Amino acid sequence: MHLVTSDGDLIQRAADGDRSAFEDLYQRYARPVFGLALRRLGDRGRAEDAVQETFASIWRSASSYRPDRGPGAPWLYAVARNAIVDRARVRNEIPSEIPDEAGSEPGPSDRAEQGWVAWRVHRALEELPEREREVLALAYWSGLSQSEVAEFLGIPLGTVKTRTRAALAKLSEILGDEIE
């Protein structure tokens, strides 16, 4: 059973001025927002600015969130997208996500889908215990084999596999409908 406070609850509490709820949202979403901004703006400095603007927008507009219209994650995603697009417009630049011409690259809808998947997955990773998140990061994105991960962390191979499986199981709970 996944008992972590929902994003929607945190947004509603933030709307009432609850700073700890807002900080929880920040902990969950700072990295996904930064990832999204980085992907679309292509510049770390501007992506940092976009993260700050996103959370300013979240704080300002939290009261506009309506739980009966859906969970919190899509609402937060929309706020982040708007802030990032605004950041691009401020500089009179086109978001890097928008292609200049047709090509073999994924189209806007595919990219949007990919952005949404990364958003949800990166946000879900924030809820894993550090030791499980570490194993997943090494296993999936470091290029190390499981044996090398075990050696790197100084733990038995069996423990690496156990943590990997436990981490995937937790992610499947957190992601919920996303994996149906």
Add this chain to the structure above:
Amino acid sequence: MSRFEDLVDREGLTSEEEARLRRVHDLLVQAGPPPDLPPALERPPSAPAEGELVQFPLLPRRRWPFVAVAAATLVALAFGGGYLIGHAKNKATPFATKFVVPMHGPHALALIRVAPRDAAGNWPMELEVNNLPRQKVRGDYYELWLTRHGKAIVRCGAFRVNERTTTVRLSVPYDFGKFKGWVVTRQTATHHEPGPIVLTT
């Protein structure tokens, strides 16, 4: 990238459980690695400033509770939005704050912390600005003014910005009760009359 079979011990998994884990595996592959957060974004927004919050023009005493609520909302917005992340590292020494004035602009925020008036009649102030564009031209600067009827009347100090959050110490001898607000203007090295307003109370 390792295969699912290489990463996960499937012993004891039902076919349904395995399918869900495979789906998560696929999503992890599709999502790619999360980015490292830069140091400026690692910390959650910092605590609100100490000191009584006021708004200009200074109002009769009985209205201050309402003003404080409004000003607190603005400051909470500033801090809650993460605009003032990192302010603590820029503060050289603690500043005895009598009251705090929030300022805002299209893409920037600021706080003026005003200390008790000294024996000579000066108001020491600490101005903390966030997100103002860094000057590209040598000699360009920003200027803080007290205003009356929407016009910048008296200078309160000039400054340049470097980091996302810049804090400067200023001091003025004016009677705040004679003014209606504050603005920050953008100034060039060759033009010292009030320039375009970038922040206002």
